[in-house]
Amino acid sequence: xxxxxxxxxxxxxxxxxxxxxxxxxxxxxxxxxxxxxxxxxxxxxxxxxxxxxxxxxxxxxxxxxxxxxxxxxxxxxxxxxxxxxxxxxxxxxxxxxxxxxxxxxxxxxxxxxxxxxxxxxxxxxxxxxxxxxxxxxxxxxxxxxxxxxxxxxxxxxxxxxxxxxxxxxxxxxxxxxxxxxxxxxxxxxxxxxxxxxxxxxxxxxxxxxxxxxxxxxxxxxxxxxxxxxxxxxxxxxxxxxxxxxxxxxxxxxxxxxxxxxxxxxxxxxxxxxxxxxxxxxxxxxxxxxxxxxxxxxxxxxxxxxxxxxxxxxxxxxxxxxxxxxxxxxxxxxxxxxxxxxxxxxxxxxxxxxxxxxxxxxxxxxxxxxxxxxxxxxxxxxxxxxxxxxxxxxxxxxxxxxxxxxxxxxxxxxxxxxxxxxxxxxxxxxxxxxxxxxxxxxxxxxxxxxxxxxxxxxxxxxxxxxxxxxxxxxxxxxxxxxxxxxxxxxxxxxxxxxxxxxxxxxxxxxxxxxxxxxxxxxxxxxxxxxxxxxxxxxxxxxxxxxxxxxxxxxxxxxxxxxxxxxxxxxxxxxxxxxxxxxxxxxxxxxxxxxxxxxxxxxxxxxxxxxxxxxxxxxxxxxxxxxxxxxxxxxxxxxxxxxxxxxxxxxxxxxxxxxx
Numbered sequence: 001x002x003x004x005x006x007x008x009x010x011x012x013x014x015x016x017x018x019x020x021x022x023x024x025x026x027x028x029x030x031x032x033x034x035x036x037x038x039x040x041x042x043x044x045x046x047x048x049x050x051x052x053x054x055x056x057x058x059x060x061x062x063x064x065x066x067x068x069x070x071x072x073x074x075x076x077x078x079x080x081x082x083x084x085x086x087x088x089x090x091x092x093x094x095x096x097x098x099x100x101x102x103x104x105x106x107x108x109x110x111x112x113x114x115x116x117x118x119x120x121x122x123x124x125x126x127x128x129x130x131x132x133x134x135x136x137x138x139x140x141x142x143x144x145x146x147x148x149x150x151x152x153x154x155x156x157x158x159x160x161x162x163x164x165x166x167x168x169x170x171x172x173x174x175x176x177x178x179x180x181x182x183x184x185x186x187x188x189x190x191x192x193x194x195x196x197x198x199x200x201x202x203x204x205x206x207x208x209x210x211x212x213x214x215x216x217x218x219x220x221x222x223x224x225x226x227x228x229x230x231x232x233x234x235x236x237x238x239x240x241x242x243x244x245x246x247x248x249x250x251x252x253x254x255x256x257x258x259x260x261x262x263x264x265x266x267x268x269x270x271x272x273x274x275x276x277x278x279x280x281x282x283x284x285x286x287x288x289x290x291x292x293x294x295x296x297x298x299x300x301x302x303x304x305x306x307x308x309x310x311x312x313x314x315x316x317x318x319x320x321x322x323x324x325x326x327x328x329x330x331x332x333x334x335x336x337x338x339x340x341x342x343x344x345x346x347x348x349x350x351x352x353x354x355x356x357x358x359x360x361x362x363x364x365x366x367x368x369x370x371x372x373x374x375x376x377x378x379x380x381x382x383x384x385x386x387x388x389x390x391x392x393x394x395x396x397x398x399x400x401x402x403x404x405x406x407x408x409x410x411x412x413x414x415x416x417x418x419x420x421x422x423x424x425x426x427x428x429x430x431x432x433x434x435x436x437x438x439x440x441x442x443x444x445x446x447x448x449x450x451x452x453x454x455x456x457x458x459x460x461x462x463x464x465x466x467x468x469x470x471x472x473x474x475x476x477x478x479x480x481x482x483x484x485x486x487x488x489x490x491x492x493x494x495x496x497x498x499x500x501x502x503x504x505x506x507x508x509x510x511x512x513x514x515x516x517x518x519x520x521x522x523x524x525x526x527x528x529x530x531x532x533x534x535x536x537x538x539x540x541x542x543x544x545x546x547x548x549x550x551x552x553x554x555x556x557x558x559x560x561x562x563x564x565x566x567x568x569x570x571x572x573x574x575x576x577x578x579x580x581x582x583x584x585x586x587x588x589x590x591x592x593x594x595x596x597x598x599x600x601x602x603x604x605x606x607x608x609x610x611x612x613x614x615x616x617x618x619x620x621x622x623x624x625x626x627x628x629x630x631x632x633x634x635x636x637x638x639x640x641x642x643x644x645x646x647x648x649x650x651x652x653x654x655x656x657x658x
Contacts, residue, residue: 033270034134035194042095042183042197045075047130047137048087048457049159052543053612054125055620056456057085063122063159064115066107066257068092079399079467080392085458088132088391093259095133095181097195101261103178103232108256116251120173123160123249125612128544129204130156133183134197135391136273141182141203149203153277155544157204160249174246176204178238178258184266186273198266198273205238206246207231209256229258237262277546292532293552296559299529303566311573345581346652347500352420353584358428360584361420365413365432367638370631371561372408373401378557381550399468403476406433410483419493425484433480436634437472443623444468450616496653506580513578515586518571523593526563526636530556531601538605542621561639564591568640569647576648587644592637599629 036042048057061072072089081088092106111119131138140157141149160175184199210230232238237260247255268276353360377397380386386393413432417425451459460468509515533556540547568591572583580586602625611617 033188033196035188035196036097036185037193038098038195040097042097042133044091044093044095044181045088045132046072046091047089047132048085049122049127049129050085050156050544051122051125051127052155052609053617054614055542055609055611055617056451056454056614057087057458058122058127058455059087059457060089060129062455063119064109064111064255066092066109078390078392078396079464080395080397082392082460082464083395083468084392085456086391087457091131093181095183095261097185098263099261100237100263101259102235103229103238103258103260105229106257106259108254110254111249111251113251116249116253119160119175119249123158123173123175124162124170127159128156129159129202131200131202133200136197136200137277139199139201139277141180141201151201154546157202159204160206163246173249174206175249175255176206177209177247177255178205178207178260179203180205180238180260180262182262182264184264184268186266186268186270188270196270198268198270199276205240205243207238207243207258208245208247209258229256232258293555293559295532296529296556296563299525300559300562300566303525303563303570307566307570311570314573343655345504345576345579346497346655348504348581349576349583349648349652350495350497351499351503351581354582355585357420358417358422358424358431360588361413361417361422361428362431362435363588363634364416364638364641365409365411366436367634367636368412368642369402369405369409370436371635371638373398373405374635375554375557376401376405378550378554382554399471403471403479406476406479407483409433410480410485411487412483414484414487415490415493418488418490419495425488429481429484432484433477436631437476439630440627441468441472443627447620447623450619454616496649504579504581506582507578509578509580513574513580515575515580515582518575519586519589519593520596521593522567522571522590523595523597523636525567526560526591526594527597527601529563530560534598534601535605538602542609560594560636564594564636564639565643567591568643572644572647583644583648584641587640588637589640591640591643592633594636595629595633598632599625602629 046060049060049063050057061067068090069092072091075088075090094104095101109115128140129138137154138156140152140155142152142157157179158176160173162171162173164171180203182201182203183197185195186198187195208231211228212230231242231244233242238258249255377386377394380397381394386397409432410429413428414425417428422428445465448459448465511517533553536547536549537553539545568587571590572587575583575586602622606621609621611621
């Protein structure tokens with residue numbers, strides 16, 4: 001076969017507006033199209049099988065399917081692919097540009113007891129095949145309730161189906177042993193010979209193949225067997241109306257695997273081929289995302305007006321009144337001091353946290369590392385640098401940006417710990433570099449070992465685990481210590497007031513100003529501003545759906561930051577007015593409680609997965625959702641802390657204190 005030719009044409013760098021990025025797919029420099037001549041071999045690759053019921057990807061060749069003559073060859077290319085459970089391999093299917101094929105016999109498999117049980121289990125668990133041609137995932141062609149053909153562009157196509165009306169108590173199980181492979185191509189330049197693939201769909205069928213006149217399979221090669229099938233018509237593509245009986249799965253039953261190939265010309269250009277995967281009716285309309293953003297913006301506007309009307313007006317009056325008191329005589333001051341207000345805690349407001357000041361600095365430092373890394377990841381995705389054609393690029397970007405932002409983590413935690421007059425700076429820096437990453441790596445390692453025993457392709461190879469550990473120990477940790485070095489070398493943060501030796505007693509708060517109630521309820525507001533987009537993200541994460549509308553995500557992310565900041569500042573002001581000077585942990589938990597509502601939401605959302613009863617499925621889902629929620633807790637808590645920190649410094653720096 002003639003190998004495909006790579007043209008030297010490079011796509012120009014196109015910086016689209018934020019709105020454009022949310023509604024269409026595009027590519028960045030370095031992604032070159034494959035161009036095929038007529039008759040060129042078009043490789044078809046197989047990826048791991050997936051199921052939303054078990055959340056355990058499985059190797060395609062774990063089931064009794066046909067294998068290439070020389071055995072499957074690995075085609076996965078980067079670390080991100082392995083970490084996300086992608087195991088891309090070669091396949092025995094032979095495709096040639098513009099050459100239709102009719103009911104080609106691939107192989108025959110006679111099922112043993114173990115193979116029949118394995119295939120039955122995976123069909124009942126709803127496993128789907130995920131095939132790839134020219135980096136395009138396979139769409140699934142099926143029938144709607146009205147009998148019309150329809151395409152589904154995410155999640156691959158099922159490996160079989162269960163007939164609940166069968167003779168077996170649990171229903172008869174059938175395998176899709178025939179596929180119609182439909183490939184759409186586009187001739188990018190009519191004056192030159194060359195074609196590009198722009199779409200790819202698979203129509204699975206279950207056909208009980210029979211050979212003519214006692215013809216039997218010799219178990220060696222499929223050559224010459226196509227014309228011996230009684231169930232196929234020469235030069236006519238297989239159609240569902242031709243199927244007399246479906247292929248049942250049972251011990252000792254021979255299964256003949258076959259396929260058709262159909263080529264169709266398409267007007268879609270190669271640069272727009274991902275649009276059909278992202279913007280058709282099968283995807284969520286953009287109006288829903290705009291509804292989510294509009295809802296979030298309304299929340300932000302309401303909070304902003306509340307902050308302006310309460311804080312600005314009250315603060316101006318408070319600052320003017322406190323400064324006027326400073327100009328009074330001693331007798332007049334004594335009369336005024338009897339009043340309550342946030343100025344009364346000026347000698348305690350910058351006192352270090354009463355409980356675990358080191359852990360507080362670690363949380364804030366880790367939070368800013370996660371927040372900045374997340375912002376860069378979403379921004380680069382929205383711009384188009386993390387193309388869907390590059391599988392695993394998003395996971396790779398997460399690792400790289402998180403490591404690089406370790407400098408910020410070390411710098412912030414060290415400066416904050418130094419302002420608290422902390423002495424064990426080595427311990428603080430070490431915890432900043434290892435606490436959250438260690439929790440993530442430990443969880444990943446535990447699940448990786450468990451998944452290995454479940455024979456799941458989601459279990460990363462040992463060499464990739466070593467690479468991740470090396471990235472953490474040799475890059476991330478040194479960068480955190482580098483940031484901490486500059487943080488400790490910098491001047492101590494100066495506060496506008498002097499802290500007294502003895503802490504001021506805190507009066508009993510009213511029910512409305514109870515810090516515990518405020519911390520618990522405050523997270524509802526930021527969560528309400530982002531929960532609609534969170535639904536789409538979780539659907540993509542756990543249900544094998546495409547999610548590349550990162551422009552919307554970037555907008556919602558900034559809305560979340562603004563909401564957390566405004567809510568934290570507002571409640572911090574009221575706590576200071578009630579003479580409660582312990583605002584450090586209060587500000588962190590006030591906005592950080594958003595993560596609690598996120599985790600509770602994930603518990604209710606779990607029901608949409610129709611998960612199996614496997615314990616590992618529950619462990620995987622709730623284990624990783626706990627990590628995501630904890631990361632959200634650190635990010636939102638850091639936003640609340642930094643907002644209140646600048647707010648408190650500002651207002652106490654605006655008054656005259658003796």
